[in-house]
Ligand SMILES: [Zn+2]
């Protein structure tokens with residue numbers, strides 16, 4: 001289930017960076033597990049909230065996805081959403097593809113201050129940094145957004161080196177034990193935090209946490225293990241997606257040096273305006289113009305729906321501005337395609353500016369009746 005990070009920190013949605021920091025400090029001091037009355041679970045939650053809200057980028061994403069997707073069943077909450085994410089990834093992986101920020105941990109905040117402690121539940125060995133997240137924008141048609149579409153995106157991004165497969169050593173070159181950390185991959189450090197001096201374990205910078213260094217650097221990537229590469233990603237944009245919503249593809253961002261971990265790819269969808277349709281949630285709106293006589297007598301008129309042409313019955317005595325609802329003819333719901341919105345047809349009346357003599361006479365004849 002999605003969490004309300006603002007509520008967790010007891011702050012307002014418009015809170016400033018300073019207010020966020022203050023709220024976090026107060027709560028972190030209160031709930032830190034090493035303190036009397038501490039609460040590890042609560043502390044983790046507070047930290048998670050802080051990780052996201054203190055970073056303007058992540059905060060913007062959270063604000064966007066939170067409000068959008070909470071209505072759809074939450075971040076990885078409903079089954080529909082899981083299916084959606086699996087679909088979005090083209091069926092591969094899927095295991096950890098749901099929408100969360102769980103990969104952020106205490107290490108990001110205190111530079112590893114809590115790294116060695118039991119408090120954070122952090123993995124034993126500090127790892128090298130993770131690759132950057134990428135955001136790309138795609139434009140789709142009104143109907144493509146309604147029913148879903150596949151796209152192939154071309155990206156140029158930092159990827160693991162083809163030659164050394166990311167480890168940075170020339171193929172065949174032997175690995176030496178790192179002299180700085182003596183092969184441990186990590187070194188002890190004392191850091192000052194607002195909780196006092198803390199002994200911490202951080203990744204060794206000489207070997208970037210690997211404990212070993214290749215004797216010869218890979219010539220292809222200069223030893224970094226990454227290089228810029230053109231790649232293409234196939235993505236399934238799910239039906240029902242709305243303008244401005246984004247799809248997260250876990251592990252399709254940039255690679256970090258030395259197999260440090262891959263960032264995520266966010267694909268933000270923009271819907272091209274349609275000449276007849278507008279959209280409100282999953283409902284579609286369109287307009288038709290009918291003649292004065294059709295309004296009075298009723299008629300069957302041809303209209304366009306997102307499923308194609310259809311016939312609309314105009315009831316006798318229809319008034320200008322009347323709205324006719326076509327149930328379940330709207331956009332399929334995101335993650336729940338069996339449910340659809342409605343299509344609302346707004347009726348406009350066409351009043352003739354010029355009349356033939358015969359038409360004028362006929363109207364004059366019945367004027368008193370109308
Ligand atoms: Zn290489």
Ligand SMILES: [Zn+2]
Pocket residue numbers: 178179180181182183184185186204205206207208209210211212
């Ligand atoms: Zn080292």
